[in-house]
Amino acid sequence: MKLTVFGATGGIGQEIVKQALAAGHEVTAVVRDPARFAVTGERLTVFRSDLADPEGLRAAVAGRDAVLSGLGARSTKDVGITTTLTRVVLSAMEAEGTRRLVVVSAAPVGPAPERQPAVDRVIGRVVSRVLKGVYDDLRVMEGELARSATDWTSVRPPKLTDKPLTGTYRKVVGGTPRSGRTIARADVAHAMLAVLEDPATVKQGVGVAY
Structure with missing residues (x-):
């Protein structure tokens, strides 16, 4: 497949690029600063963009x-950035008629798991209060996806770690894994x-967790 990856210098983005290349896909990695992007490969194209202009992204x-x-x-200081940048991506995709889109969101944006243990409910409420602005931004972003012409999927992980790829995790289409507390960026x-x-998974949120 021919794939384009946004946020390619981030922890999840770099893993997407590496795993996609290893699987034989052709990958275009969109980055603000190529100097921060260390991944290489024969089927890799690095596309420099600050994501400010949809027209400039159409080629990507x-x-x-x-x-x-x-x-x-990357922090609570960046609240609002996910929606802002995703709108630019959506505009470029819709202008080119590119339909399939997969984004990363977060578990608290999805529905609460059934029969969630009390301790997990408490942890969830605390985390949601601390990161309220970030999760509100993701909810607005998912609203933009729902109104778009794309065939989108939102992957919603809990707390992220830098542990190695396992390829083994729980996945719930339209829901959230019960007591799912962590998952590695590589597995996301x-x-x-x-x-x-x-x-x-088209036009669905997908909860993932160990």
């Missing part, structure tokens, strides 16, 4: 089978690539 998404986005706030990337050709 034209003719692609799918677009994957690891864009997101794996899940995002895995849902690309799964029609059951």
